[in-house]
Amino acid sequence: xxxxxxxxxxxxxxxxxxxxxxxxxxxxxxxxxxxxxxxxxxxxxxxxxxxxxxxxxxxxxxxxxxxxxxxxxxxxxxxxxxxxxxxxxxxxxxxxxxxxxxxxxxxxxxxxxxxxxxxxxxxxxxxxxxxxxxxxxxxxxxxxxxxxxxxxxxxxxxxxxxxxxxxxxxxxxxxxxxxxxxxxxxxxxxxxxxxxxxxxxxxxxxxxxxxxxxxxxxxxxxxxxxxxxxxxxxxxxxxxxxxxxxxxxxxxxxxxxxxxxxxxxxxxxxxxxxxxxxxxxxxxxxxxxxxxxxxxxxxxxxxxxxxxxxxxxxxxxxxxxxxxxxxxxxxxxxxxxxxxxxxxxxxxxxxxxxxxxxxxxxxxxxxxxxxxxxxxxxxxxxxxxxxxxxxxxxxxxxxxxxxxxxxxxxxxxxx
Amino acid sequence: xxxxxxxxxxxxxxxxxxxxxxxxxxxxxxxxxxxxxxxxxxxxxxxxxxxxxxxxxxxxxxxxxxxxxxxxxxxxxxxxxxxxxxxxxxxxxxxxxxxxxxxxxxxxxxxxxxxxxxxxxxxxxxxxxxxxxxxxxxxxxxxxxxxxxxxxxxxxxxxxxxxxxxxxxxxxxxxxxxxxxxxxxxxxxxxxxxxxxxxxxxxxxxxxxxxxxxxxxxxxxxxxxxxxxxxxxxxxxxxxxxxxxxxxxxxxxxxxxxxxxxxxxxxxxxxxxxxxxxxxxxxxxxxxxxxxxxxxxxxxxxxxxxxxxxxxxxxxxxxxxxxxxxxxxxxxxxxxxxxxxxxxxxxxxxxxxxxxxxxxxxxxxxxxxxxxxxxxxxxxxxxxxxxxxxxxxxxxxxxxxxxxxxxxxxxxxxx
Numbered sequence: 001x002x003x004x005x006x007x008x009x010x011x012x013x014x015x016x017x018x019x020x021x022x023x024x025x026x027x028x029x030x031x032x033x034x035x036x037x038x039x040x041x042x043x044x045x046x047x048x049x050x051x052x053x054x055x056x057x058x059x060x061x062x063x064x065x066x067x068x069x070x071x072x073x074x075x076x077x078x079x080x081x082x083x084x085x086x087x088x089x090x091x092x093x094x095x096x097x098x099x100x101x102x103x104x105x106x107x108x109x110x111x112x113x114x115x116x117x118x119x120x121x122x123x124x125x126x127x128x129x130x131x132x133x134x135x136x137x138x139x140x141x142x143x144x145x146x147x148x149x150x151x152x153x154x155x156x157x158x159x160x161x162x163x164x165x166x167x168x169x170x171x172x173x174x175x176x177x178x179x180x181x182x183x184x185x186x187x188x189x190x191x192x193x194x195x196x197x198x199x200x201x202x203x204x205x206x207x208x209x210x211x212x213x214x215x216x217x218x219x220x221x222x223x224x225x226x227x228x229x230x231x232x233x234x235x236x237x238x239x240x241x242x243x244x245x246x247x248x249x250x251x252x253x254x255x256x257x258x259x260x261x262x263x264x265x266x267x268x269x270x271x272x273x274x275x276x277x278x279x280x281x282x283x284x285x286x287x288x289x290x291x292x293x294x295x296x297x298x299x300x301x302x303x304x305x306x307x308x309x310x311x312x313x314x315x316x317x318x319x320x321x322x323x324x325x326x327x328x329x330x331x332x333x334x335x336x337x338x339x340x341x342x343x344x345x346x347x348x349x350x351x352x353x354x355x356x357x358x359x360x361x362x363x364x365x366x367x368x369x370x371x372x373x374x375x376x377x378x379x380x381x382x383x384x385x386x387x388x389x390x391x392x393x394x395x396x397x398x399x400x401x402x403x404x405x406x407x408x409x410x411x412x413x414x415x
Numbered sequence: 416x417x418x419x420x421x422x423x424x425x426x427x428x429x430x431x432x433x434x435x436x437x438x439x440x441x442x443x444x445x446x447x448x449x450x451x452x453x454x455x456x457x458x459x460x461x462x463x464x465x466x467x468x469x470x471x472x473x474x475x476x477x478x479x480x481x482x483x484x485x486x487x488x489x490x491x492x493x494x495x496x497x498x499x500x501x502x503x504x505x506x507x508x509x510x511x512x513x514x515x516x517x518x519x520x521x522x523x524x525x526x527x528x529x530x531x532x533x534x535x536x537x538x539x540x541x542x543x544x545x546x547x548x549x550x551x552x553x554x555x556x557x558x559x560x561x562x563x564x565x566x567x568x569x570x571x572x573x574x575x576x577x578x579x580x581x582x583x584x585x586x587x588x589x590x591x592x593x594x595x596x597x598x599x600x601x602x603x604x605x606x607x608x609x610x611x612x613x614x615x616x617x618x619x620x621x622x623x624x625x626x627x628x629x630x631x632x633x634x635x636x637x638x639x640x641x642x643x644x645x646x647x648x649x650x651x652x653x654x655x656x657x658x659x660x661x662x663x664x665x666x667x668x669x670x671x672x673x674x675x676x677x678x679x680x681x682x683x684x685x686x687x688x689x690x691x692x693x694x695x696x697x698x699x700x701x702x703x704x705x706x707x708x709x710x711x712x713x714x715x716x717x718x719x720x721x722x723x724x725x726x727x728x729x730x731x732x733x734x735x736x737x738x739x740x741x742x743x744x745x746x747x748x749x750x751x752x753x754x755x756x757x758x759x760x761x762x763x764x765x766x767x768x769x770x771x772x773x774x775x776x777x778x779x780x781x782x783x784x785x786x787x788x789x790x791x792x793x794x795x796x797x798x799x800x801x802x803x804x805x806x807x808x809x810x811x812x813x814x815x816x817x818x819x820x821x822x823x824x825x826x827x828x829x830x
């Protein structure tokens with residue numbers, strides 16, 4: 001008589017969600033616009049690094065044989081045949097018995113094989129005019145302070161693999177080896193929808209039975225933090241025609257909804273988007289889940305309780321967004337190993353995602369405790385700022401004891 | 416005769432740089448615009464959570480005494496006096512001997528004290544119309560499936576401290592406790608300048624002695640990753656008047672320059688901005704450093720080699736930006752403890768910041784090796800994508816041996 005609940009496994013729903021990712025597009029973008037995107041092609045050096053042989057110091061370019069005897073009490077005096085600022089050509093070859101002033105990074109002139117740094121001479125550093133002659137107080141080693149063309153990289157040498165998340169360091173490296181633009185995957189454009197007739201604007205006066213919409217702002221934040229663009233946002237009451245109209249009117253790469261997919265009488269996402277697959281996943285919190293394609297647009301339908309949104313986003317939507325960005329995504333979410341600092345109960349027939357905070361040693365090997373005294377209850381949105389990860393308690397476990405080992409899915413600072 | 420080099424310590428230069436941070440401004444921003452900013456005031460609940468007593472399940476609101484005998488073989492039959500969708504008022508009190516259909520999150524009606532979930536009744540879940548009567552197959556516990564007003568938080572309870580970096584979870588929590596906007600510190604607006612007559616556009620054909628400008632893109636990326644806004648960018652040749660004009664013309668919170676501060680004859684930043692303090696810090700790479708105020712604008716002047724820019728940014732500019740964002744910044748950069756997986760040499764009179772990658776166990780307790788076979792040489796910009804941190808080798812150490820303990824400054828994924 002009591003209706004049975006049919007569950008699907010987390011792996012099955014994750015496969016369904018990940019199947020929605022199609023091959024990401026490839027576009028050529030100027031370096032200035034690549035920050036935070038993912039490279040679509042390997043980067044190999046188009047220039048040698050350094051691109052020409054240059055001085056590693058401010059000083060004087062010389063022939064070693066002319067200065068090899070220089071000592072503080074027996075300096076060598078050489079006429080200075082000019083000056084090579086950075087960014088200029090090096091001029092004529094340096095003749096035997098002469099020196100040329102040279103700045104850090106400036107092109108080494110032909111003839112010279114070594115650089116005497118300015119501090120080893122009688123020429124004051126920081127003076128603009130080059131002297132007519134220079135006294136050298138200490139012999140350099142042969143080849144000293146010279147950086148040779150290609151000593152770091154030759155043309156064609158690999159610099160970065162494809163699929164690399166491009167930070168400032170990556171973009172600087174690409175610039176230094178001759179790139180002004182890169183082939184990248186554009187950031188996925190995502191539309192987020194919070195559903196429910198009970199939702200009102202955050203901060204507004206609430207009519208009876210209404211609550212502030214926290215899911216819209218939560219989803220928008222999570223999508224941004226996951227490296228996608230929040231291209232559209234909507235809040236939709238329990239009106240299936242309105243929801244269908246919103247989804248149909250958007251030109252986005254992915255739609256993520258919150259709410260309207262469980263067993264109630266007013267399940268707006270279920271009713272509006274019947275082409276999705278809806279099922280109950282054997283997890284707590286966040287059992288009701290949906291996913292599929294509407295028109296040509298992937299849709300991930302998350303449950304409506306904010307902690308369930310948070311958990312489901314990290315378990316399903318974040319890896320989907322990562323794949324759509326062009327990142328390599330493992331079959332299961334990566335976790336770190338930790339120890340329980342306190343005990344709690346878990347439903348034996350479900351995987352529990354317990355919101356935790358680090359009690360000591362944040363990350364691998366650390367100790368975790370539930371973020372809130374009430375545990376994994378799915379409505380405790382106000383405690384989300386305390387959450388630093390999700391302890392994954394597998395099916396079959398009825399209680400976690402203090403001291404037990406745990407896998408923890410990180411929810412902060414991850415790509 | 417050889418000119419002596421006077422060094423200042425890392426701590427001294429860091430104090431100079433950190434002294435440039437003035438109290439960050441406070442502005443009220445709608446939640447939608449707060450992502451990634453730092454809260455300026457504590458957040459305390461303006462609403463109780465939940466804001467009203469509501470149902471945790473889809474089912475029927477009842478008086479416990481009416482259904483306490485219900486069993487599968489002896490169900491209790493009750494007339495249904497209406498329906499309470501989420502977001503609506505609850506209607507009249509529930510009379511003795513009646514039930515009212517109720518959805519998850521909907522307001523509990525007066526009179527009722529417990530909710531029977533729909534799966535424990537003869538009413539099919541997911542049907543829109545409420546039935547005229549319902550058979551209940553199993554007695555709930557008294558008070559079952561009811562979430563009480565304020566059971567999570569009472570008005571005035573603390574939710575978040577001031578100085579909190581606001582992610583989606585924080586903003587959702589703020590919304591749920593009654594906020595539509597927050598007092599935040601605006602992101603600092605930073606102008607970045609790469610200097611040197613040798614610099615050309617990335618990807619352009621290079622004239623003799625010219626190199627691509629990688630510092631501009633590096634600084635812009637690092638500033639963005641540090642949570643500031645790149646409000647202005649410029650590349651300036653070795654022309655002090657031009658540099659002064661650029662800095663004077665900008666309305667920004669901070670200027671960061673690269674290059675033009677060492678001992679050469681064409682040190683454009685030294686010449687253009689004489690009100691800054693310039694000195695040599697006892698560190699490798701990145702010895703030459705400058706900082707101060709020009710007009711009313713803080714300026715941090717970094718050396719010009721890209722790896723020196725990278726190192727100096729992380730040691731000095733990133734903490735300054737963090738302080739200007741309103742984050743609490745420790746006196747010294749936080750590090751994690753690691754083990755050297757290989758040996759290398761270090762200059763005994765300087766602190767060395769060796770760019771490393773993780774050989775195993777990224778983070779606390781992991782093993783690190785130099786990111787590049789040539790070590791900490793400051794011109795190896797093309798190897799920056801390999802760098803995952805900076806091993807801090809203190810003054811007095813001439814060589815790191817495999818197996819030695821090390822402190823590592825993290826350069827990725829940090830706030």
